Amino acid sequence: MQEDDAEPLNPKTRRHLRRAEIVTAAAQIFAKNGYSNVGMRDIADAVGIRGASLYHHFPSKEEILFAICLTVTREPVEENLPLLDAAGTPSERLANLVRAHVRHLRGRRVEHLVGLHERASLTSEHLAEIDEYRQCYNHRVRDVLTAGMRSGEFRELNPKVVALGMLDMLNGVSGWIRGASDDDVDEVADIYLRLLFDGLRP
Amino acid sequence: MQEDDAEPLNPKTRRHLRRAEIVTAAAQIFAKNGYSNVGMRDIADAVGIRGASLYHHFPSKEEILFAICLTVTREPVEENLPLLDAAGTPSERLANLVRAHVRHLRGRRVEHLVGLHERASLTSEHLAEIDEYRQCYNHRVRDVLTAGMRSGEFRELNPKVVALGMLDMLNGVSGWIRGASDDDVDEVADIYLRLLFDGLRP
DNA sequence: GTCTATAAATCGATAGAC
DNA sequence: GTCTATCGATTTATAGAC
Numbered sequence: 001m002q003e004d005d006a007e008p009l010n011p012k013t014r015r016h017l018r019r020a021e022i023v024t025a026a027a028q029i030f031a032k033n034g035y036s037n038v039g040m041r042d043i044a045d046a047v048g049i050r051g052a053s054l055y056h057h058f059p060s061k062e063e064i065l066f067a068i069c070l071t072v073t074r075e076p077v078e079e080n081l082p083l084l085d086a087a088g089t090p091s092e093r094l095a096n097l098v099r100a101h102v103r104h105l106r107g108r109r110v111e112h113l114v115g116l117h118e119r120a121s122l123t124s125e126h127l128a129e130i131d132e133y134r135q136c137y138n139h140r141v142r143d144v145l146t147a148g149m150r151s152g153e154f155r156e157l158n159p160k161v162v163a164l165g166m167l168d169m170l171n172g173v174s175g176w177i178r179g180a181s182d183d184d185v186d187e188v189a190d191i192y193l194r195l196l197f198d199g200l201r202p
Numbered sequence: 203m204q205e206d207d208a209e210p211l212n213p214k215t216r217r218h219l220r221r222a223e224i225v226t227a228a229a230q231i232f233a234k235n236g237y238s239n240v241g242m243r244d245i246a247d248a249v250g251i252r253g254a255s256l257y258h259h260f261p262s263k264e265e266i267l268f269a270i271c272l273t274v275t276r277e278p279v280e281e282n283l284p285l286l287d288a289a290g291t292p293s294e295r296l297a298n299l300v301r302a303h304v305r306h307l308r309g310r311r312v313e314h315l316v317g318l319h320e321r322a323s324l325t326s327e328h329l330a331e332i333d334e335y336r337q338c339y340n341h342r343v344r345d346v347l348t349a350g351m352r353s354g355e356f357r358e359l360n361p362k363v364v365a366l367g368m369l370d371m372l373n374g375v376s377g378w379i380r381g382a383s384d385d386d387v388d389e390v391a392d393i394y395l396r397l398l399f400d401g402l403r404p
Numbered sequence: 405g406t407c408t409a410t411a412a413a414t415c416g417a418t419a420g421a422c
Numbered sequence: 423g424t425c426t427a428t429c430g431a432t433t434t435a436t437a438g439a440c
Binding site for chain 2: 155
Binding site for chain 3: 041051052059060061
């Protein structure tokens with residue numbers, strides 16, 4: 001059970017950690033100042049190295065942005081979508097997804113902001129890859145809505161529009177949730193679920 | 203009743219029209235390529251003049267961005283908020299605001315996109331002015347929600363969170379409504395209102 | 405009001421030493 | 423893996439003629 005904590009990490013892991021450190025620092029500065037207003041020197045300062053040294057870890061500034069965008073589109077697909085395949089009614093599965101989605105938004109808040117605002121600075125190839133994940137997520141949400149409508153559990157409303165509206169509402173949380181606690185984000189999720197399922201009218 | 207259409211416009215109006223032309227062209231290019239990826243030359247090309255000539259109409263590139271952001275925050279305050287002061291129940295007044303909001307989003311689609319995504323490139327003074335309008339709009343929406351809850355017309359849910367969620371859902375429409383007809387946007391507003399008032403459960 | 409020409413600063417990226 | 427040094431391209435903004 002016991003392991004030597006002082007054992008040097010293997011080079012692959014060290015390299016990966018350094019990349020993650022750069023991505024995290026860059027996301028913070030991009031979110032605050034805007035991607036194109038941030039220089040490689042600014043990112044380098046934040047991690048304590050020189051600008052040129054960043055090119056040992058990333059081939060370009062845009063690749064750093066791509067890495068940020070990828071985490072906030074791929075992670076939700078891989079971590080949240082399986083909740084839609086689990087057992088339960090459409091309501092239950094959708095509720096689980098909403099809660100997981102808001103928690104992810106909080107945990108990767110600045111990355112989500114960058115992913116939402118800086119899409120125009122991605123290469124068209126990278127943008128296409130990002131959009132694949134985004135549309136996949138979108139479609140799966142639409143599908144569970146459709147399933148609920150088919151079973152009579154949900155009201156019949158254009159599922160495409162409902163899915164877009166719901167996801168816009170959820171994603172907007174990254175714009176104002178700064179510094180919230182676990183209880184805060186769960187409360188937001190509960191309010192949104194109540195609104196989504198039962199509406200404003202008592 | 204008859205007026206001479208060939209009569210030259212007064213200089214004040216001509217100047218104003220030229221500014222509006224520049225702002226509209228800039229909004230289009232900013233929305234597509236991102237503010238910081240667009241040069242003054244790109245904007246100038248779109249209106250058929252040279253880059254330096256733009257400085258006769260705007261003192262800086264940021265002032266063009268500010269003009270764009272101002273129209274999408276000030277206009278809704280001045281045109282939509284009065285609907286909340288009109289006669290009717292909170293439900294009716296809120297519904298009128300939602301419909302007006304979505305129509306404005308469609309009419310100023312690219313400007314809204316720029317206003318949502320390029321806030322980081324505004325000077326802090328301009329950002330503060332923009333945020334005043336935005337927060338004013340936010341508070342008035344929250345107030346009508348609170349009024350509806352007090353009267354028993356709306357369910358008791360944290361009105362701050364509901365207002366933020368509702369506005370995020372509405373503003374997100376600018377991201378995917380491209381090329382919609384009048385009927386399309388009214389349909390979206392109706393779906394959102396049904397969702398907001400009655401929820402998904404039949 | 406628009407032009408040409410250019411100043412002045414910045415930025416992404418590369419070369420090569422250690 | 424990080425450094426110093428620097429290239430080359432681009433950008434905002436200005437000066438001054440027409």
